[in-house]
Amino acid sequence: MKKYDFIIAGGGMAGLSLAYYLSLSSLRDRSILILDKETKHRNDRTWCFWEDQEGPFESILFRKWDTVEFFGTTFNGMLDMGAYQYKMLRGIDFYTFMKNHLAQFPSIEFRQVTVNRVKDTPQGGFVIADDEPYIADYVFDSTHLLKLNRPENHNLWQHFKGWTITAEKPCFDVDKPCMMDFRVDQQGDCRFLYVLPFDDRTALVEYTIFNDRLLSDEQYENALLGYIDRFIDTGSYTVQETEFGIIPMSDEPTNERPGKHVIRIGTAGGYTKPSTGYTFQRTQRYLREIVQNLAANGKPKRHKPWLRRVFKRFLDSVLLNVLQHRRHPADDVFTRLYQRNPPAQIFRFLDEDTTFAEDLKIMTTVPLGAFTIAAFDVIRKRIFRV
Numbered sequence: 305m306k307k308y309d310f311i312i313a314g315g316g317m318a319g320l321s322l323a324y325y326l327s328l329s330s331l332r333d334r335s336i337l338i339l340d341k342e343t344k345h346r347n348d349r350t351w352c353f354w355e356d357q358e359g360p361f362e363s364i365l366f367r368k369w370d371t372v373e374f375f376g377t378t379f380n381g382m383l384d385m386g387a388y389q390y391k392m393l394r395g396i397d398f399y400t401f402m403k404n405h406l407a408q409f410p411s412i413e414f415r416q417v418t419v420n421r422v423k424d425t426p427q428g429g430f431v432i433a434d435d436e437p438y439i440a441d442y443v444f445d446s447t448h449l450l451k452l453n454r455p456e457n458h459n460l461w462q463h464f465k466g467w468t469i470t471a472e473k474p475c476f477d478v479d480k481p482c483m484m485d486f487r488v489d490q491q492g493d494c495r496f497l498y499v500l501p502f503d504d505r506t507a508l509v510e511y512t513i514f515n516d517r518l519l520s521d522e523q524y525e526n527a528l529l530g531y532i533d534r535f536i537d538t539g540s541y542t543v544q545e546t547e548f549g550i551i552p553m554s555d556e557p558t559n560e561r562p563g564k565h566v567i568r569i570g571t572a573g574g575y576t577k578p579s580t581g582y583t584f585q586r587t588q589r590y591l592r593e594i595v596q597n598l599a600a601n602g603k604p605k606r607h608k609p610w611l612r613r614v615f616k617r618f619l620d621s622v623l624l625n626v627l628q629h630r631r632h633p634a635d636d637v638f639t640r641l642y643q644r645n646p647p648a649q650i651f652r653f654l655d656e657d658t659t660f661a662e663d664l665k666i667m668t669t670v671p672l673g674a675f676t677i678a679a680f681d682v683i684r685k686r687i688f689r690v
């Protein structure tokens with residue numbers, strides 16, 4: 305059996321990004337096998353993220369904006385994002401770009417197979433896919449399914465349904481994407497719409513909820529219909545594309561390194577920011593670091609400063625606790641965050657780039673009573689594991 309240097313189980317966002325960073329590094333000639341059950345020829349998702357500089361996918365961005373609109377409880381308006389831009393990347397453009405780029409490297413192979421098992425062995429990382437065995441020095445696994453069911457943790461979902469619509473009349477301002485619009489019935493949850501205009505008649509309109517119960521298709525669609533009828537003067541419209549997604553919002557610890565030769569990456573590696581569901585930029589950042597370390601000393605490690613990580617994780621848990629136990633209306637929590645802090649600072653905070661002092665300052669702008677109760681509840685859960 306051929307032994308690969310690296311097997312990448314799951315060639316989605318994280319798997320392809322990893323292969324891409326490897327191909328740009330001194331490890332570009334190493335043998336790499338990418339296994340995925342899909343061909344990735346569909347536009348199955350759209351990634352949005354903020355960035356304060358040109359990123360690696362600048363040339364394939366579908367849109368980018370210098371400012372975003374916000375509709376909250378006590379504040380509506382455009383957010384001054386400073387140096388940040390809000391960027392949108394379509395799944396299909398990402399997959400095509402990656403495939404074309406990786407095709408230039410003869411040492412990178414693709415196989416369309418279903419991964420049945422990933423296992424650490426003394427000889428290396430071992431994979432069984434469609435009954436065939438494969439082995440490598442390291443297996444990077446993004447196919448592992450997280451359980452996220454421990455009662456002592458907070459396990460919410462970010463779930464959403466979106467329509468790309470084309471309107472009869474010009475009704476969108478292409479320079480004014482709306483990042484969060486809370487002018488919808490909250491039903492005790494955190495519910496908002498976002499609207500990303502592509503031109504004056506076409507936009508992605510997405511209904512998003514943070515809670516622990518999925519809705520029926522009809523419920524998502526009624527919310528979309530109601531919002532479009534109420535807030536967008538379309539004349540009439542047609543739905544061009546539909547997107548549905550579920551992203552874990554959980555503070556359950558994930559096992560990123562289940563064995564010496566197996567590393568979980570992407571959602572499977574716990575790369576999702578628990579309190580927001582944003583995963584794309586964190587994955588890029590973490591994978592670049594893994595590749596740098598692999599190239600420098602052969603070890604696929606990430607530097608994780610313990611105290612900083614524990615504190616950031618604690619803040620995530622406190623916000624999840626507020627949401628899960630409905631300790632304060634979520635629309636008001638997000639309004640306060642964006643109204644009382646420079647939005648660019650909130651982006652840095654969510655990217656975990658702020659200092660301890662900056663974090664504390666931001667925390668003074670949230671409803672203190674609710675967050676204090678939540679903080680004690682998180683500590684209680686941690687101590688008593690209930």
Ligand SMILES: Cc1cc2nc3c(=O)[nH]c(=O)nc-3n(C[C@H](O)[C@H](O)[C@H](O)COP(=O)(O)OP(=O)(O)OC[C@H]3O[C@@H](n4cnc5c(N)ncnc54)[C@H](O)[C@@H]3O)c2cc1C
Binds near residue numbers: 340569571585
């Ligand atoms: C619709 C949607 C929209 C999203 N939007 C955003 C966003 O705007 N911003 C953001 O930051 N995050 C967003 N996310 C969250 C996150 O960025 C994406 O889920 C991202 O694709 C996660 O990357 P991944 O590599 O971990 O998983 P995936 O991209 O899902 O890749 C996993 C790959 O593994 C393959 N696979 C799975 N099981 C097997 C198996 N047994 N055998 C073989 N192959 C297998 C799949 O086919 C897939 O290609 C979104 C998620 C969804 C679902």
